[in-house]
Amino acid sequence: MKALPEALQQLIQAFSRLPGIGKKTATRLAFHVLKMDKEQAMELARAIQHVKTNIRFCSICYNITETDPCPICRDPLRDKSTICVVESSEDILLIERTNEYKGLYHVLGGALSPLDGIGPEDLRIKELLNRLTPEVKEVILALNPSTEGEATAIYLARLIKPLNIKITRLARGVPLGSSLEFVDELTLSRAIQSRDEL
């Protein structure tokens, strides 16, 4: 496309590699960068470089962090008797936002998925088992409510059970603030099965 400067084409290309961003959105973003305040655009560029240079995994829980161990593992106020197992660092963010949980985390790095060739050795399961000292009283399996997540939860539960540690998982049921109309049958049938007494 002769109409477009090379530099802009490269930026469109680079943007369209991001998830959920097609050619059209990438073009719109690139043109926006062009019109943007120079300092703000440079800030975005630097932020990307900074993230790729400074962020690594916590050697204890495998959360992403700039310092090792991560702030959560280092925090003396967090309850060291509970470990919440999640698939990815994003999930920690979601759980932290609830302000409901004060224990530690463990990032598996995915879920078992034989079809995608992800077996137990591809996840940080050995590392989790190594953390299960007598100090740990409960392991919360906060995996995604997907087939893979469920399978991983069952697998982990079988491994941890012999250690006499309480294993829990997130409650299943109808999401708050929604209408029953929008809840799928599977969720609804689970919600009926595990109904709470008032």
Next chain:
Amino acid sequence: MKALPEALQQLIQAFSRLPGIGKKTATRLAFHVLKMDKEQAMELARAIQHVKTNIRFCSICYNITETDPCPICRDPLRDKSTICVVESSEDILLIERTNEYKGLYHVLGGALSPLDGIGPEDLRIKELLNRLTPEVKEVILALNPSTEGEATAIYLARLIKPLNIKITRLARGVPLGSSLEFVDELTLSRAIQSRDEL
């Protein structure tokens, strides 16, 4: 949010300044950058810096370019007797994709919009008039079919008319490949008014 490293927070912040990208998408993008191949991420960062450093406006048509004059203005094969007036550089890209137009362009830099405080002096109208030498035979007003675009077209037509230059604008009608069902009444009534004879 303690759970998130500073560098990542900055990246989320920077991403969410882009148009159509909210906090949630910005977070997803930032996490994707984290997982991305380092070279590709760095390429995105460099592309942003490159665009902000190397792209400027063509001193003739005000299209974005890395060289001045821009490749279109420099191209000896382009028809210099026609100037297509567009609101922004993005529009040039769209028109070039059609392969239908072989003349020159002129980027106004927006459309008249008294409510947003954009008057004739904020657009490159004087620059357009300066380009209307006797060599120019036709000015195509390819402005957006919005109130502002229409107003700008009428304003420009009034200025150019005395110069005895042919003034045209894009045809209005039903878009191709669509169904009449999805065409709004205004477009349909225009399409009826300017119906073509077969």
